[in-house]
Structure formats: structure tokens, C-alpha cells
């Protein structure tokens with residue numbers, strides 16, 4: 001049988017060492033016995049020893065003194081002292097100052113002795129295992145930290161790049177829009193039907209690109225904290241009513257109802273009116289876009305218990321698959337039927353999430369496939385200040 005790292009026993013009586021050798025003969029760990037403490041210390045340097053057992057009374061050195069040296073040489077080894085009644089006090093003192101793990105009284109019972117040593121071996125294994133795990137976690141943590149730092153740096157570069165490029169694109173696009181609008185107005189000269197059709201196509205694409213660039217810029221600014229919402233106490237009921245009114249036509253065109261259910265008790269709360277317009281417009285236009293029959297209900301309630309206001313946009317549309325829910329608020333995520341994505345870029349919900357978070361709120365969704373979705377968000381009644 002291949003024996004693993006083992007135990008070392010020091011005693012000045014050969015017959016005791018012989019008895020102990022026999023006692024541990026069948027165990028999986030190796031056993032090293034000696035009457036010479038110098039030899040014992042040498043052995044510690046050469047082999048992996050899990051448990052060191054020493055007699056207390058020996059001519060050259062006391063057990064406590066020897067175990068002190070063992071602690072210096074091999075701090076992980078579990079140290080056990082064998083004592084007679086007269087030495088119990090010394091053993092207790094040694095335990096209290098951490099020189100010895102435990103003591104075994106002489107004369108000992110074989111089974112108890114064996115049990116104590118096996119327990120000490122397990123203790124050693126556990127300590128080493130814990131340390132290895134700790135080390136492994138620490139190394140992994142360090143690696144993660146380095147990676148995180150790299151990612152953060154890369155993300156900063158990417159944000160800067162996106163922001164600069166988007167900004168640079170906006171100027172020529174604005175001038176294209178002015179030119180196309182001018183030509184379409186007929187001022188520079190009459191257009192025929194084909195020319196108008198082609199120019200309208202160009203106009204739509206210019207508008208789409210402008211929307212996309214504005215969304216990207218909005219999002220990068222929000223993410224980097226460059227845009228601070230202009231938060232002041234406002235009337236949320238009025239803002240919801242305004243957005244619903246604007247969206248009513250789009251709902252009507254699809255034969256959908258668009259209802260408002262705002263509790264009377266809803267109090268004025270701190271928010272940025274323009275940004276809240278943006279959130280509500282995107283959530284309601286999404287609801288219209290992804291619903292074919294039935295309609296949309298916008299509700300708003302006061303949650304006194306949580307000191308917040310909860311706004312919900314419920315639709316009776318196609319719903320969202322369970323596995324897609326986690327991706328919804330990420331950038332450029334467009335799920336479900338690709339035919340519904342015309343004109344969209346998949347940035348709307350990511351922007352909503354950033355805006356709600358800047359307000360100290362939270363946004364989430366509940367949905368059932370083919371039954372409909374409900375997007376909820378909460379806004380705190382009192383402005384949360386940092387620090």
C-alpha cells in the first residue's frame with residue numbers, strides 16, 4: 001500500500017515507539033519514530049509530516065520545548081503531547097499559548113489514541129485544503145480584478161470613441177436633412193413623382209440614422225454620468241397624460257385602446273420631465289408596436305409603504321419568452337418577430353433603464369407569451385442624494 005505523508009513520534013522509550021508503530025500499521029499514512037529529537041527535526045525538513053507526537057518527559061528536551069521547535073520548523077503540523085498526570089499543567093499552558101494542539105494522557109487507551117491521531121490528521125488535511133481554496137480564490141480574484149480593470153479601460157475608450165464618432169456624424173446629417181427638406185419643399189424647383197418618392201426614402205433614412213445616433217449619444221452620456229437628469233418636483237399625472245395623448249393616434253391606427261388609470265392619491269415627485277417623457281414614450285410605443293389586438297393600459301399608483309410611485313404599462317400583445325427576459329434591457333437587443341423591428345434599434349429599453357436608475361428607481365417586466373407584457377417602474381417620492 002502506498003502510504004501518504006504521515007506522523008512523527010518522539011519518545012525516549014523504544015517499547016512505546018514499537019507499540020505505536022504496530023497501532024498505526026494498517027493506516028494509510030506513514031509513520032516515523034525516533035528517540036532522538038535532532039533526528040526528528042531533521043525528518044521534518046525532509047518529509048511532509050501532518051502530525052507530530054511527543055512525550056513530555058525525555059532526558060534531552062521536554063516535549064513542550066521540542067514541539068515549540070517543531071512549530072517554528074513546520075507550523076502546519078498538528079502537535080500532540082503525551083503526558084503523565086504530573087505534567088498536565090505544563091501541557092495545558094502549552095495549549096493555551098498555541099504550542100500544542102492537544103495532549104494525550106498516559107497511560108492511554110489504544111482506541112482513544114488512534115482516534116485522537118486520526119482526528120489530528122483530518123484536522124491537518126482540512127486546514128491545508130482550506131488554505132489551498134483560499135489561495136485559489138485569492139488568485140482568481142486578482143485575475144478577475146486585472147480583467148475588470150482592462151475591461152473598464154476598454155469600455156472607457158469605446159465610450160469616448162462612440163461619443164466622438166456619433167457627434168461628428170450629427171453635423172453632416174443635420175445639413176443633409178436641411179437640404180433634403182428644402183428640395184422636397186419644391187422651392188428650388190418642381191419635383192416629379194419619382195424624384196419625390198426617392199427623396200422621401202432618403203429623408204426617412206436620414207431621420208432613422210439621426211434617431212439612432214441620438215439614442216447612442218444619449219445612452220453613452222447617461223452611462224458615463226455626463227448627462228445628469230434635471231430633477232425637480234413635478235406633476236407625474238400631467239406627464240403621463242401628455243405622453244398618452246401623443247401616442248393615442250398610433251394606437252388608434254392599429255385599432256388598439258390606450259387607457260389611463262392614474263390614482264387620485266398620486267403625489268408630485270422629483271423627476272426630469274423630458275427624460276420621463278422619453279421613458280413613457282418608449283414603453284408605450286413598444287406596447288403598441290408589439291400588440292395586435294386589445295390594447296394598452298397605463299397605470300400609476302402611490303406605494304406609501306415603500307415611499308415610491310409605481311407606473312405600469314400593460315399590453316395584451318405577443319408577450320416575451322421567459323429566456324429573453326434577461327436580455328431585454330441590454331443594448332441592441334431586439335427579440336421575437338424581426339418584422340416588428342422596422343425603424344427600431346433596440347436601444348429604447350436600455351435608455352429607459354439608465355434614466356430610471358439615475359432617478360434612484362427600478363424597472364422590470366412581467367410577461368406571458370401570447371397574453372401580454374407589463375413593464376413596471378418605480379420612482380422614489382423623495383430625491384435620493386448621494387452620501
Ligand SMILES: Nc1ncnc2c1ncn2[C@@H]1O[C@H](COP(=O)(O)OP(=O)(O)OP(=O)(O)O)[C@@H](O)[C@H]1O
Nearest residue numbers: 286287290319333334335344345346347348349373
Ligand atoms: N411590450 C413589449 N412586448 C413584447 N416585446 C417587447 C415589448 N417591449 C419590448 N419588447 C422586446 O424588447 C426589444 C427591445 O426593446 P427596445 O425598446 O429596447 O427596442 P426597439 O423598440 O426594438 O427599438 P427602439 O426602442 O430602439 O426603437 C424589442 O425589440 C422587443 O423584442
Ligand SMILES: [Mg+2]
Nearest residue numbers: 282286348349
Ligand atoms: Mg422601443
